[in-house]
Amino acid sequence: MKIITDIRCAEYSAPGHPECSRRILATLESLKSQKTLALAWGEPLPVADDSLLRAHSPQHLQRLDLPEDFDADTPAHPQIAAHARRAAGGALQALQSARAGEMSFSLMRPPGHHATRDRAMGFCYLNSVAIAALEARAAGFQRVAVFDFDVHHGNGTEEILLDQPGFALFSIHQFPCYPGTGRADRGANCFNFPVPPRTPRPEYRAILEKALARLKKYRPDLVAVSAGFDAFRNDPLADGTLEAEDFHWLGESMREMAVPCFSVLEGGYSDELPQLFLAYLSGLAG
Ligand SMILES: [Zn+2]
Numbered sequence: 001m002k003i004i005t006d007i008r009c010a011e012y013s014a015p016g017h018p019e020c021s022r023r024i025l026a027t028l029e030s031l032k033s034q035k036t037l038a039l040a041w042g043e044p045l046p047v048a049d050d051s052l053l054r055a056h057s058p059q060h061l062q063r064l065d066l067p068e069d070f071d072a073d074t075p076a077h078p079q080i081a082a083h084a085r086r087a088a089g090g091a092l093q094a095l096q097s098a099r100a101g102e103m104s105f106s107l108m109r110p111p112g113h114h115a116t117r118d119r120a121m122g123f124c125y126l127n128s129v130a131i132a133a134l135e136a137r138a139a140g141f142q143r144v145a146v147f148d149f150d151v152h153h154g155n156g157t158e159e160i161l162l163d164q165p166g167f168a169l170f171s172i173h174q175f176p177c178y179p180g181t182g183r184a185d186r187g188a189n190c191f192n193f194p195v196p197p198r199t200p201r202p203e204y205r206a207i208l209e210k211a212l213a214r215l216k217k218y219r220p221d222l223v224a225v226s227a228g229f230d231a232f233r234n235d236p237l238a239d240g241t242l243e244a245e246d247f248h249w250l251g252e253s254m255r256e257m258a259v260p261c262f263s264v265l266e267g268g269y270s271d272e273l274p275q276l277f278l279a280y281l282s283g284l285a286g
Contacts, residue, residue: 141166174197232244
């Protein structure tokens with residue numbers, strides 16, 4: 001199991017913002033103090049513009065350098081373009097590890113799945129998972145699946161991959177909730193599994209199972225996971241009902257797919273994020 005991270009991703013913050021440095025720092029601390037999982041460590045790859053431009057417009061890359069907030073949730077932190085590039089580079093390194101047959105997780109911020117081709121939004125600036133999925137196709141994978149279990153709809157990933165041959169998106173998320181999309185399937189390849197707020201846990205789990213069955217039916221040769229831990233019952237940003245053991249089960253389910261697989265961190269804003277992360281990793285590791 002390889003963890004890809006770069007401590008510089010904890011160097012920016014906005015007061016009171018839920019997407020904070022402590023998410024990474026506390027998770028790293030718990031990873032370093034645990035003894036059960038054997039972990040290898042890696043760093044983000046440098047990212048060429050060509051890789052970013054598969055997912056984003058040139059105008060968007062230019063906009064990231066301007067010191068103007070994107071919206072109330074998505075500030076123009078100093079050096080945010082460099083931070084977002086490193087997060088994308090983490091996903092690319094995770095992809096490289098997956099190609100080498102290793103399970104991998106890019107533990108970086110900012111997250112990415114809300115970033116669209118032209119727009120930063122919802123704490124996201126560059127869509128790391130879509131950038132890595134597009135890179136994977138360019139590297140020869142034929143059927144690339146993105147599985148997104150963050151409690152929010154992966155609207156940016158959907159917009160970028162919609163009807164692109166060789167890709168499928170499976171997103172399980174609370175609806176209605178931010179960003180307001182994801183009520184139904186879109187196009188030929190974007191499968192949405194909306195979950196009403198405060199859905200009892202067994203029913204939430206049943207919807208996840210349905211999404212996993214759909215993912216298997218697609219027969220992917222690579223699975224990229226948008227791993228958000230904000231469907232946890234104590235998360236302050238949504239009304240999910242999942243427990244740590246559900247994230248463990250999600251990790252196990254990914255391992256049982258027995259195809260190359262990598263994960264990138266999306267959301268997860270409760271103080272329990274480190275335990276949820278470890279639960280998922282231990283499921284992935286088996
Ligand atoms: Zn989220």
